[in-house]
Amino acid sequence: MNSVPSKIALNFRGIEIFWRIADAFQSGGRPDEELWERLFKTPGYAALTRSEFAPQNLRKAISIALDPKRAYEARSSADTRLGAFVEHFREAADRRLEIEAVVDELKNRSLRLGDTILNLVEEYLPPEIPREDIEVALVFFELDARGYEWIVVDGLLAAEMGELLHLLIAHEYHHRCRDAVLCYDKKKVDEQDTDIMWVLNQIHAEGIADHIDKPRWFYGENPVQAYSNLVEQYRTEVKEAGETLALIDEVIETGCLAGEEHDEMGKSIREILPLGGHPIGYFMSNIISKANLSVEMIESVGNPFEFIRLYNKASALQGTTALSDSTMDLLSALEKRYC
Numbered sequence: 227m228n229s230v231p232s233k234i235a236l237n238f239r240g241i242e243i244f245w246r247i248a249d250a251f252q253s254g255g256r257p258d259e260e261l262w263e264r265l266f267k268t269p270g271y272a273a274l275t276r277s278e279f280a281p282q283n284l285r286k287a288i289s290i291a292l293d294p295k296r297a298y299e300a301r302s303s304a305d306t307r308l309g310a311f312v313e314h315f316r317e318a319a320d321r322r323l324e325i326e327a328v329v330d331e332l333k334n335r336s337l338r339l340g341d342t343i344l345n346l347v348e349e350y351l352p353p354e355i356p357r358e359d360i361e362v363a364l365v366f367f368e369l370d371a372r373g374y375e376w377i378v379v380d381g382l383l384a385a386e387m388g389e390l391l392h393l394l395i396a397h398e399y400h401h402r403c404r405d406a407v408l409c410y411d412k413k414k415v416d417e418q419d420t421d422i423m424w425v426l427n428q429i430h431a432e433g434i435a436d437h438i439d440k441p442r443w444f445y446g447e448n449p450v451q452a453y454s455n456l457v458e459q460y461r462t463e464v465k466e467a468g469e470t471l472a473l474i475d476e477v478i479e480t481g482c483l484a485g486e487e488h489d490e491m492g493k494s495i496r497e498i499l500p501l502g503g504h505p506i507g508y509f510m511s512n513i514i515s516k517a518n519l520s521v522e523m524i525e526s527v528g529n530p531f532e533f534i535r536l537y538n539k540a541s542a543l544q545g546t547t548a549l550s551d552s553t554m555d556l557l558s559a560l561e562k563r564y565c
């Protein structure tokens with residue numbers, strides 16, 4: 227057990243500056259250039275714009291959403307990608323009082339939140355691996371969360387999650403600690419193996435982390451209305467995961483026989499893989515748990531290849547279909563190359 231407790235810090239700067247931008251538009255003016263700069267320098271927006279989102283697009287959507295003079299543009303942008311962001315920022319502004327109350331409440335319980343999160347991940351991490359300090363930035367972007375160097379959680383999603391928010395953060399926190407002991411360096415994977423390795427990593431990482439949040443969220447009471455379809459889809463995919471896995475196995479088996487390149491196989495597998503690998507991973511980790519191999523699974527939390535071997539061992543015990551020798555040979559070769 228760790229003697230020094232790790233800490234979790236919540237950061238609300240992005241939301242605070244967002245309200246100041248909203249105030250500037252509401253009073254009939256425009257926000258100062260400096261305010262925009264400060265917005266995109268907050269840790270949450272800085273992380274988002276470094277990786278996936280262009281600051282000028284976010285700025286445009288925020289402006290259209292918050293400027294009363296641009297209400298027409300807001301209406302006419304509906305059903306476009308930009309429009310989805312506009313709608314999200316408008317909703318955030320409309321629900322400001324509710325979100326401010328959530329932020330106050332989170333500030334009050336942020337110390338206890340850290341303990342709750344550490345307790346939640348405890349079962350899914352071996353005792354010897356370090357618990358990293360984490361910083362969580364709350365900002366508005368879309369109804370989602372990301373785990374970069376900072377964990378970024380959308381402010382509206384946080385408000386909707388309510389009492390379940392710690393589950394979402396704990397899931398991302400698990401990724402952070404697990405990635406720190408991953409047996410290979412993602413940056414050193416050759417281009418032709420990128421897809422296969424991505425799929426493998428997703429199935430493993432999400433398959434374990436989903437145990438932290440999904441039982442109480444996707445299989446419990448889902449408070450996020452907009453996720454209803456996703457929850458349904460996830461559950462269906464978990465039920466069908468055995469067949470999907472067999473299909474993936476077949477792609478590899480026939481691919482190996484035909485002497486296909488790894489990138490071709492990887493591309494086909496990525497196309498089959500539903501929901502970023504979450505449901506298949508969750509299915510596999512459940513089979514492993516049912517076969518009483520959880521301890522081994524957690525001990526090897528940094529090794530996705532071992533996860534697949536444990537699944538095959540477990541499926542023999544559980545009577546589910548194991549992966550073929552071709553797939554296992556391919557994985558062995560990749561493990562030798564990268565681990």
Ligand SMILES: [Zn+2]
Nearest residue numbers: 397401432435
């Ligand atoms: Zn995840």
